[in-house]
Amino acid sequence: MTRHRVTRLRxxxxxxxxxxxxxxxxxxxxYLTGFTGSNALCVFTATGGFFLTDTRYRDQSRAExxxxxxxxxxxxxxxxxxxxxxxxxCRRVGFESHATTYQQYRALRALFPxxxxxPTADLVEDLALVKDxxxxxxxxxxxxxxxxxxxxxLKVIHPGSxxxxxxxTISYLQKMxxxxxxxxxxxVASGPRGALPHxxxxxxxxxxxxxxxxxxxxxxxxxxxxxxxxxxLGRVTRRMRDIxxxxxxxxAAAIAAARPGMWAKDLDAVARRHIxxxxxxxxxxxxxxxxxxxxxxxxxxxxxxxxxxxxxxSVITIEPGIYIPGECGVRIEDDxxxxxxxxxxxxxxxxxxxxx
Amino acid sequence: MTRHRVTRLRxxxxxxxxxxxxxxxxxxxxYLTGFTGSNALCVFTATGGFFLTDTRYRDQSRAExxxxxxxxxxxxxxxxxxxxxxxxxCRRVGFESHATTYQQYRALRALFPxxxxxPTADLVEDLALVKDxxxxxxxxxxxxxxxxxxxxxLKVIHPGSxxxxxxxTISYLQKMxxxxxxxxxxxVASGPRGALPHxxxxxxxxxxxxxxxxxxxxxxxxxxxxxxxxxxLGRVTRRMRDIxxxxxxxxAAAIAAARPGMWAKDLDAVARRHIxxxxxxxxxxxxxxxxxxxxxxxxxxxxxxxxxxxxxxSVITIEPGIYIPGECGVRIEDDxxxxxxxxxxxxxxxxxxxxx
Numbered sequence: 001m002t003r004h005r006v007t008r009l010r011x012x013x014x015x016x017x018x019x020x021x022x023x024x025x026x027x028x029x030x031y032l033t034g035f036t037g038s039n040a041l042c043v044f045t046a047t048g049g050f051f052l053t054d055t056r057y058r059d060q061s062r063a064e065x066x067x068x069x070x071x072x073x074x075x076x077x078x079x080x081x082x083x084x085x086x087x088x089x090c091r092r093v094g095f096e097s098h099a100t101t102y103q104q105y106r107a108l109r110a111l112f113p114x115x116x117x118x119p120t121a122d123l124v125e126d127l128a129l130v131k132d133x134x135x136x137x138x139x140x141x142x143x144x145x146x147x148x149x150x151x152x153x154l155k156v157i158h159p160g161s162x163x164x165x166x167x168x169t170i171s172y173l174q175k176m177x178x179x180x181x182x183x184x185x186x187x188v189a190s191g192p193r194g195a196l197p198h199x200x201x202x203x204x205x206x207x208x209x210x211x212x213x214x215x216x217x218x219x220x221x222x223x224x225x226x227x228x229x230x231x232x233l234g235r236v237t238r239r240m241r242d243i244x245x246x247x248x249x250x251x252a253a254a255i256a257a258a259r260p261g262m263w264a265k266d267l268d269a270v271a272r273r274h275i276x277x278x279x280x281x282x283x284x285x286x287x288x289x290x291x292x293x294x295x296x297x298x299x300x301x302x303x304x305x306x307x308x309x310x311x312x313x314s315v316i317t318i319e320p321g322i323y324i325p326g327e328c329g330v331r332i333e334d335d336x337x338x339x340x341x342x343x344x345x346x347x348x349x350x351x352x353x354x355x356x
Numbered sequence: 357m358t359r360h361r362v363t364r365l366r367x368x369x370x371x372x373x374x375x376x377x378x379x380x381x382x383x384x385x386x387y388l389t390g391f392t393g394s395n396a397l398c399v400f401t402a403t404g405g406f407f408l409t410d411t412r413y414r415d416q417s418r419a420e421x422x423x424x425x426x427x428x429x430x431x432x433x434x435x436x437x438x439x440x441x442x443x444x445x446c447r448r449v450g451f452e453s454h455a456t457t458y459q460q461y462r463a464l465r466a467l468f469p470x471x472x473x474x475p476t477a478d479l480v481e482d483l484a485l486v487k488d489x490x491x492x493x494x495x496x497x498x499x500x501x502x503x504x505x506x507x508x509x510l511k512v513i514h515p516g517s518x519x520x521x522x523x524x525t526i527s528y529l530q531k532m533x534x535x536x537x538x539x540x541x542x543x544v545a546s547g548p549r550g551a552l553p554h555x556x557x558x559x560x561x562x563x564x565x566x567x568x569x570x571x572x573x574x575x576x577x578x579x580x581x582x583x584x585x586x587x588x589l590g591r592v593t594r595r596m597r598d599i600x601x602x603x604x605x606x607x608a609a610a611i612a613a614a615r616p617g618m619w620a621k622d623l624d625a626v627a628r629r630h631i632x633x634x635x636x637x638x639x640x641x642x643x644x645x646x647x648x649x650x651x652x653x654x655x656x657x658x659x660x661x662x663x664x665x666x667x668x669x670s671v672i673t674i675e676p677g678i679y680i681p682g683e684c685g686v687r688i689e690d691d692x693x694x695x696x697x698x699x700x701x702x703x704x705x706x707x708x709x710x711x712x
Contacts, residue, residue, distance in 0.1 A: 037554060055641045056553045059681055095458070102461045102475055103453040119458055168531035175524035180556075185537060197412045198393060200536075285411045325415055 003067050005032055008127050009044055019090035020045040021123060022081075022108070025099035027294035028124040030222050034064045041077035042068065043086040050086040052077045078104065082111040094120040125299055130313035135223060135293065136337060139315055142218050142225035143335050143346045145177040150214070150227060150349045157356050159208040159233050163188040167201035170216050179218030183225060184296050187215035194230065194329030197286055197321060208234030211244075211328045217296065224296045226317050227347055228333035232355045240330075243280065243322050244353045247330045250274035250320040251351070254288060258318065258336060258343040264306035271320040272304070280322045289317040292335055314338050315346075359423050361388055364483050365400055375446035376401040377479060378437075378464070381455035383650035384480040386578050389421045397433035398424065399442040406442040408433045434460065438467040450476040481655055486669035491579060491649065492693060495671055498535065498574050498581035499691050499702045505529040506570070506583060506705045513712050515564040515589050519544040523557035526572050535574030539581060540652050543571035550586065550685030553642055553677060564590035567600075567684045573652065580652045582673050583703055584689035588711045596686075599636065599678050600709045603686045606630035606676040607707070610644060614674065614692060614699040620662035627676040628660070636678045645673040648691055670694050671702075 009032065013021055023042040029035055029051075032042060037057040043050040049068035053061050058072045073080035087093055095108065097119035108117060131139065153170055167186040174182060189199035191210040206212055215228040230244065250271040257270045268288040275284045287303030290296075292315045300308050302316055310316070319333030334347035365388065369377055379398040385391055385407075388398060393413040399406040405424035409417050414428045429436035443449060451464065453475035464473060487495065509526055523542040530538060545555035547566040562568055571584040586600065606627040613626045624644040631640045643659030646652075648671045656664050658672055666672070675689030690703035 036556075058641070060552050060555065097458040097462070100458050101454055102451070102456050102458055103477060105458045106453070106475065119462070121459060164531060164534075168528050171531070172524050172528040175520060175527070178520075178559075181541060196416050199416065200392075203534075285414070 002032055002034055005127055006044060006049060006067065009124065010046060012123050012127070013044070013046065013094070016094065016120070016123070017092060018094040018118065018120070019092050020087055021094040021120065022096065022100075023124060024096050024104070025124065027222070028096070028099070028128075031124060031128055031294055033068055034066060035061055036064060036222065037061065039077070041081060043081055045087075045090055048086070050081065050084065052080050052084070076107065078107050078111050087112055087115055090115065092116050092118055094118050094123065096124075097121055122299065128293055129291070129299055130311055131293065131315055131337070136315070138221035138223035139225065139292070139335070139337075140346060142179065142183070142220040142223055143227070144348075145174055145179050145220065146217050146225040146227045147347060147349045148177060149173045149216070150229060153214070154231070154354065154356060157206065157212060157231065157233070159206055161206045163190055163193075163201040163204050163206065166214070167216075170214070174216070174218040179220060180222070181219050183217035183219050187213065187228075189213045189329065190233070192326050192328065195323040195325050195327060197323055197329065197331070206233055209236055211236065211240060211330060213329055213331055215331065215333065222294050224292055224294075226292055226296060226333060226335055227349060228319055228331045229349055229351075229354075230330040230332065232353055234355065236355075240328055241353065243324070243328070244330050246275060246278045246280060247320050247322055247332050248351055248353075251318055251332045251334070254318045254320065255334065255336065255343060255345060258310065258316075258338065259341065260310050260312040260338045263309055264300045264302045265304055267310065267318075268303050268306065271318070275320060275322060283322045283324055284320060285323055286321065289319050289333075291316055310338050312338050312340050358388055358390055361483060362400060362405060362423065365480065366402060368479050368483070369400070369402065369450070372450065372476070372479070373448060374450040374474065374476070375448050376443055377450040377476065378452065378456075379480060380452050380460070381480065383578070384452070384455070384484075387480060387484055387650055389424055391417055391421050392578065393417065395433070397437060399437055401443075401446055404442070406437065406440065408436050408440070432463065434463050434467050443468055443471055446471065448472050448474055450474050450479065452480075453477055478655065484649055485647070485655055486667055487649065487671055487693070492671070494577035494579035495581065495648070495691070495693075496702060498539070498576040498579055499583070500704075501530055501533045501535050501576065502573050502581040502583045503703060503705045504533060505572070506585060509570065510587070510710065510712060513562065513568060513587065513589070515562055517562045519546055519549075519557040519560050519562065522570070523572075526570070530572070530574040535576060536578070537575050539573035539575050543569065543584075545569045545685065546589070548682050548684065551679040551681050551683060553679060553685065553687070562589055565592055567592065567596060567686060569685055569687055571687065571689065578650050580648055580650075582648055582652060582689060582691055583705060584675055584687045585705055585707075585710075586686040586688065588709055590711065592711075596684055597709065599680070599684070600686050602631060602634040602636060603676055603678050603688050604707055604709075607674055607688045607690070610674045610676065611690065611692065611699060611701060614666065614672075614694065615697065616666050616668040616694045619665055620656045620658045621660055623666065623674075624659050624662065627674070631676060631678060639678045639680055640676060641679055642677065645675050645689075647672055666694050668694050668696050
């Protein structure tokens with residue numbers, strides 16, 4: 001599996017006229033080697049592959065990492081790469097400029113004074129833009145776990161529930177259903193806090209007449225799911241129901257429009273237009289969605305500023321929202337995979353307004 | 357609180373002859389402004405302070421951030437800083453080279469072509485090396501929650517328990533006791549997996565006659581706790597008990613020796629010597645400890661390679677271990693605060709070998 005990916009990476013290196021690529025992004029290292037630990041560096045050349053980690057991961061890397069020469073060191077990983085001669089015979093060396101600190105870059109320059117370092121971005125991310133069957137099955141499993149937890153958690157949410165307790169329970173259930181971990185910090189935002197798109201769970205208690213927005217996901221095999229639903233506690237106002245329906249319809253319109261070949265910014269526009277026509281355009285304060293995979297936010301961006309087209313086999317989120325400061329917020333988010341003719345919605349959680 | 361910290365930072369800027377510092381590390385931004393979100397940039401000059409974030413955090417930043425000029429933008433944060441004129445009148449501008457990617461550095465250079473950017477490291481971290489009373493009270497609370505969860509979790513660990521279920525329960529309990537979140541991914545490693553110092557919880561079931569190592573922590577007010585204990589399931593071998601006692605005694609020796617003014621590497625040596633004399637030196641494959649605060653791993657390093665002295669008011673972990681590949685592992689970790697005359701152990705969890 002990873003061998004095929006490394007072969008494709010080598011094609012990229014030839015196209016970019018690079019003799020080698022230093023890979024420092026941990027999700028990218030996992031993609032190329034299978035390593036799941038927290039400290040590693042990889043070097044890929046036209047024919048060689050090197051993996052370096054520290055002594056904490058001696059046994060774990062032996063079990064996980066395949067297809068590359070493995071080095072376990074007590075030194076810095078870059079120093080070990082120099083000592084190991086990983087870049088011998090190379091001159092033009094790419095490095096991941098988005099995943100390498102300036103400090104690390106300076107250390108590389110000092111350790112390899114004769115090499116010409118070229119900033120790259122997204123070389124591995126490009127390979128991962130289109131998911132293979134194995135990746136999709138991890139994402140499907142993660143989406144299924146998250147969806148099941150959503151159904152379970154509905155039974156424990158009621159007026160008086162504490163946001164933080166609901167978030168703790170979501171996290172617990174996802175792991176008990178077999179997730180590796182939460183994909184990101186769970187958002188549970190009730191009442192006016194729902195107008196904060198990224199409000200983490202607080203000690204606040206939920207009250208009747210409020211909306212509650214839940215945004216959570218998990219990881220299976222490193223791959224993330226990402227789900228948002230807004231539910232009502234007791235009777236909510238007509239205006240709140242109207243806002244909910246506008247978001248739901250905007251989301252449905254975007255799902256109906258999504259297809260490979262279209263500009264990602266045009267998909268954002270479909271949902272944004274719907275919300276704007278309804279009079280709430282300025283309250284949809286973020287982008288429509290994002291790519292989903294080993295990173296919770298990865299390419300393609302699905303925003304007004306995106307400059308790329310959607311591709312069949314990419315997984316994206318579609319998550320319009322309306323946020324009325326001091327009042328309430330609604331967001332509805334599904335994960336979808338682009339198919340040759342449109343998109344398949346992976347998320348199965350209900351989207352009509354649920355009243356608890 | 358944060359005003360006093362910014363005043364101290366300005367003293368540092370004068371000492372370093374910097375006209376401004378760009379702060380991009382999120383824990384450092386929290387330390388200086390109170391912001392808890394996931395995207396922000398700060399600029400501090402001799403008299404000015406600027407905070408920039410994106411539209412998702414408009415309301416949250418209004419509620420959290422004090423003492424600086426706040427900008428909410430749909431552009432990149434660096435572009436907004438340029439537009440806002442945050443560096444007007446400045447020439448020598450420090451940036452956090454350990455928390456700025458090469459890509460971000462290049463963008464800064466392009467946006468501010470007339471400024472002279474100087475890599476810095478640890479300027480804010482230096483301020484945070486000695487904890488104030490407010491910081492210590494957060495750490496004490498986090499340590500207390502983690503300690504209580506350790507006592508609770510003992511009741512649910514038995515032969516047949518699944519590592520992942522124990523980890524999920526630990527995480528749940530920490531949040532229910534009031535933690536903001538886990539400080540890091542919980543380690544639950546039983547039997548031979550205990551020999552992997554950083555083994556995350558797996559689907560493995562625990563068996564009688566094995567050691568189980570639990571390593572977890574939580575955050576309160578952003579500040580972390582970090583606890584490790586190894587417990588026995590049923591009857592373990594004489595050799596395993598011997599190994600346990602060596603680690604326990606090495607840890608006690610280090611605690612007895614810790615005092616401000618000593619070289620951190622000398623503290624590492626106290627525990628390492630004890631383990632080496634007992635014949636297990638090569639199985640203690642990591643450093644003795646690390647600073648603890650807004651970062652789970654921060655300065656001072658407490659390792660063979662450390663080049664600094666311990667200071668009163670710093671919080672460090674003391675966590676020797678012995679790892680026998682394919683067999684078992686033992687690690688015992690406390691959090692301690694350096695006092696004028698020695699150290700105070702914050703962790704209260706028992707350290708005699710517990711048999712479950």
